[in-house]
Amino acid sequence: MSKKIEEYIKDNKKAFDIGIPSKDLWNKIEAALDERRPEKKKKHLGLLFCLGVAASLILVMTFIFMSTYRNYKKEVEIADVNLGYAKKEMKFASLIEEKKDSLQIYAKDNPDLYNKFSNDLLELNKDYIKLKKELQHSPDQKLVVRAMVRNLEIQLQIINQQLSVISQVNEYKKENQI
Missing domain, CATH: 1.20.1270 (Substrate Binding Domain Of Dnak; Chain:A; Domain 2)
Incomplete structure (x- = not known):
C-alpha cells in the first residue's frame, strides 16, 4: 500500500507543488474553530472561581472561629x-x-x-x-x-x-x- 502512495505522489508531484492553499483558507478554519468552541467553558470557569472563593472564606472563618473559641474557653x-x-x-x-x-x-x-x-x-x-x-x-x-x-x-x-x-x-x- 505504501508503494501505491509513493507512486501516486511521484506521478502527481507537480499538482502538489502548484496547488497552494489560499490565505483565506486558514482564516476560514480559525473562524470555524471559534464557532465550535463552547462559551460554557468561560461560565464554568467563573462558577469554579466563585466556588473556590466561597470555600476559602469558609475555611478562613472556621479558622478564626476555632482560634477565638479556644482562647475564650481558656481560664486565666x-x-x-x-x-x-x-x-x-x-x-x-x-x-x-x-x-x-x-x-x-x-x-x-x-x-x-x-x-x-x-x-x-x-x-x-x-x-x-x-x-x-x-x-x-x-x-x-x-x-x-x-x-x-x-x-x-x-x-x-x-x-x-x-x-x-x-x-x-x-x-x-x-x-x-x-
Missing part, C-alpha cells in the same frame, strides 16, 4: 499573670489545707469554737472564689492576683491564730482538771 491562672505569686499561692494553699486538718483534730474537743472558726474561713474562701472569677475579666490582673494571694495569706494567719487559741484553751482545760 495566677501563673499566667505572675509566676512568683503562683508559687506563693501554692505554698499558702498547701499550708492552709495542712492547718485545716489540724483544726479538725481539735474540733472534737471544742465543736462550738471550731464552727465559729470555720465560718470565718468560709467567708474568706468565698471572697477568694470571687477574686478568681474576677481575674478572668479584670483589666488589671496583677492587682487581682495580689488580692488573691493576700486573701490566702490572711486565711493562713487566721488558722494559725485559731490553732493558737485552741491550744491555749486545751492547756487551760488541762490545768483546771488537775
Whole structure:
C-alpha cells in the first residue's frame, strides 16, 4: 500500500507543488474553530472561581472561629499573670489545707469554737472564689492576683491564730482538771 502512495505522489508531484492553499483558507478554519468552541467553558470557569472563593472564606472563618473559641474557653491562672505569686499561692494553699486538718483534730474537743472558726474561713474562701472569677475579666490582673494571694495569706494567719487559741484553751482545760 505504501508503494501505491509513493507512486501516486511521484506521478502527481507537480499538482502538489502548484496547488497552494489560499490565505483565506486558514482564516476560514480559525473562524470555524471559534464557532465550535463552547462559551460554557468561560461560565464554568467563573462558577469554579466563585466556588473556590466561597470555600476559602469558609475555611478562613472556621479558622478564626476555632482560634477565638479556644482562647475564650481558656481560664486565666495566677501563673499566667505572675509566676512568683503562683508559687506563693501554692505554698499558702498547701499550708492552709495542712492547718485545716489540724483544726479538725481539735474540733472534737471544742465543736462550738471550731464552727465559729470555720465560718470565718468560709467567708474568706468565698471572697477568694470571687477574686478568681474576677481575674478572668479584670483589666488589671496583677492587682487581682495580689488580692488573691493576700486573701490566702490572711486565711493562713487566721488558722494559725485559731490553732493558737485552741491550744491555749486545751492547756487551760488541762490545768483546771488537775
